[in-house]
Amino acid sequence: MTGGEGPRIVVLSAPSGGGKTTIAKAVREKHPEKFGFSVSATTRRPRPAERDGVDYYFWDRKRFQDEIKAGRFLEYAEYAGQLYGTLRSEVDRIRNSGRHVLLDIEVEGAEQIKRLEEDVLRLFILPTDPTVWFDRWQGRRTESPVEVRKRLERTVEELAKGAHFNRIITNDELDEAVAEVVRAADEGGWEGNQRKIMDSVVLFDRYKRFVNERMQQLNKAIHSSKG
Numbered sequence: 001m002t003g004g005e006g007p008r009i010v011v012l013s014a015p016s017g018g019g020k021t022t023i024a025k026a027v028r029e030k031h032p033e034k035f036g037f038s039v040s041a042t043t044r045r046p047r048p049a050e051r052d053g054v055d056y057y058f059w060d061r062k063r064f065q066d067e068i069k070a071g072r073f074l075e076y077a078e079y080a081g082q083l084y085g086t087l088r089s090e091v092d093r094i095r096n097s098g099r100h101v102l103l104d105i106e107v108e109g110a111e112q113i114k115r116l117e118e119d120v121l122r123l124f125i126l127p128t129d130p131t132v133w134f135d136r137w138q139g140r141r142t143e144s145p146v147e148v149r150k151r152l153e154r155t156v157e158e159l160a161k162g163a164h165f166n167r168i169i170t171n172d173e174l175d176e177a178v179a180e181v182v183r184a185a186d187e188g189g190w191e192g193n194q195r196k197i198m199d200s201v202v203l204f205d206r207y208k209r210f211v212n213e214r215m216q217q218l219n220k221a222i223h224s225s226k227g
């Protein structure tokens, strides 16, 4: 990834709870002249505050599959039993306006995009402290230890992929994270910056240790409730 002139595709990814939805929203609200948000299509149902054509295009499975056949998607993936995909028309519309294309997509889609498109910047979003991530992620959710463990297993995979992204955005203070996304779009990734690469290795190690410890605690809880 080289320094940036011209529009790029900027992919925001994160393990669930990392903050990508919050950051994508803040970036597009604060810098509408610089970024356009690519509205994805999905087969999942809208949540109460979501609007068709703004948050997603909410399509049924038949429509989604017809659009796949018609070649309308740049990428698509299944997540939690639902289909999600990036429309070529969205990416073209934003690029033609001279702005960066902001994508909020899961890691598999991010990998597909990287293979297909040239100037793709993949940003991985995480708070510095894994306990902050865990608390934000779990919020007021009340899940059984088995469910939490299942989600943590997915997190392990997401972290493994995230370690290969172009740049980490630390999501501690929202305004700083937003500014860092803007900087990244201008500057590109961290390739060649040894200090930043070492910092991110330390960060990922910290997350891996944290997730492993949590999984061990959950395994104990699951065993003792069975025993």
Ligand code: ADP
Residues within 6 Å of the ligand: 014, 015, 016, 017, 018, 019, 020, 021, 022, 023, 136, 137, 139, 171, 172, 173, 174, 177
């Ligand atoms: P993701 O889309 O990656 O799953 P969200 O954007 O939904 O994550 O964020 C997870 C939770 O953390 C939400 O409740 C959100 O309001 C909160 N959050 C995100 N970023 C910050 C931040 N910088 N400071 C405080 N809370 C945050």
Ligand code: 5GP
Residues within 6 Å of the ligand: 040, 041, 044, 075, 076, 077, 079, 084, 085, 086, 087, 104, 105, 106, 107, 108, 109, 110
């Ligand atoms: P949610 O249902 O919470 O809005 O999104 C679930 C997951 O799907 C999130 O990780 C989100 O980033 C991802 N997602 C949203 N749109 C797309 C898309 O167009 N393509 C892919 N591959 N993933 C998407």
